[in-house]
Amino acid sequence: MSIDILLETIDVTRRFGGLVANRDVSIRVHRGEILGLIGPNGAGKSTLFNLIAGAYLPTSGSIRFDGRDITELPATRRCALGIARTYQVPRSFDSMTVLENVMVGGFVRHASSKAARLAALQVLDFTGLSRTAGTLTGELTPPEKRRLEVARALATEPKLLLLDEVLTGLTPSEAQLGVELIRRVRDAGITVVMVEHVMQIVMPLVDRAIVLNLGTVLASGSPADVVRDPAVISAYLGTRHAA
Numbered sequence: 001m002s003i004d005i006l007l008e009t010i011d012v013t014r015r016f017g018g019l020v021a022n023r024d025v026s027i028r029v030h031r032g033e034i035l036g037l038i039g040p041n042g043a044g045k046s047t048l049f050n051l052i053a054g055a056y057l058p059t060s061g062s063i064r065f066d067g068r069d070i071t072e073l074p075a076t077r078r079c080a081l082g083i084a085r086t087y088q089v090p091r092s093f094d095s096m097t098v099l100e101n102v103m104v105g106g107f108v109r110h111a112s113s114k115a116a117r118l119a120a121l122q123v124l125d126f127t128g129l130s131r132t133a134g135t136l137t138g139e140l141t142p143p144e145k146r147r148l149e150v151a152r153a154l155a156t157e158p159k160l161l162l163l164d165e166v167l168t169g170l171t172p173s174e175a176q177l178g179v180e181l182i183r184r185v186r187d188a189g190i191t192v193v194m195v196e197h198v199m200q201i202v203m204p205l206v207d208r209a210i211v212l213n214l215g216t217v218l219a220s221g222s223p224a225d226v227v228r229d230p231a232v233i234s235a236y237l238g239t240r241h242a243a
């Protein structure tokens with residue numbers, strides 16, 4: 001059976017002045033999977049998200065999504081094609097209600113307020129935020145704000161959802177609720193790529209993991225294989241632990 005590739009980066013390099021944040025990064029995201037993107041601080045994970053979502057353009061290399069070259073497309077066009085992302089620091093509009101925030105995403109697919117509102121209400125239900133629909137976003141708890149980030153992205157009806165540390169900083173029980181939501185997102189047919197630091201949470205959740213280190217791909221494979229990889233162990237813990 002051939003693998004259905006939804007997203008592919010081909011030899012993507014991104015420089016910031018003299019610093020190479022991503023160097024010749026080639027990754028493939030399979031349609032329907034949950035892929036974990038992991039690596040130590042400064043490995044280049046957020047940069048790769050920014051390159052995929054269109055916040056940055058690569059210095060060299062190319063990016064293909066759903067059968068077309070998107071390397072030069074602006075972020076809004078990529079969103080329209082089905083790429084949505086969350087941010088490490090939630091970017092919701094604090095003076096707007098939760099429903100209004102999610103409607104902003106809904107307008108990507110729906111021209112009328114009525115249709116965007118209906119779509120947003122469905123997303124609030126899906127993400128367990130219905131109770132907070134009328135709450136000002138600034139009054140939400142930190143875990144609710146994280147959930148709202150996911151809801152805003154889902155309201156754009158993506159094919160690919162990029163989650164940037166949505167489980168970081170949550171208590172174990174809050175993180176477990178987040179894990180359940182991510183599984184439901186995948187079960188709804190949306191491919192997920194997630195950057196996360198908490199290995200105990202990520203590894204049981206993801207189908208595959210890709211490890212970045214110093215801007216390059218260090219390893220990729222099943223979670224079990226990746227955590228046993230000596231290069232990965234040494235990148236995380238220092239070479240003396242790798243043997």
Ligand SMILES: Nc1ncnc2c1ncn2[C@@H]1O[C@H](COP(=O)(O)OP(=O)(O)OP(=O)(O)O)[C@@H](O)[C@H]1O
Nearest residue numbers: 016019020021039040041042043044045046047048
């Ligand atoms: N806009 C920018 N301008 C200059 N340097 C940047 C910029 N964005 C990222 N970098 C640098 O690129 C490198 C990779 O950063 P990036 O944020 O992609 O790593 P990361 O793996 O997401 O790290 P973390 O886990 O700490 O969030 C770092 O050295 C960082 O300082």
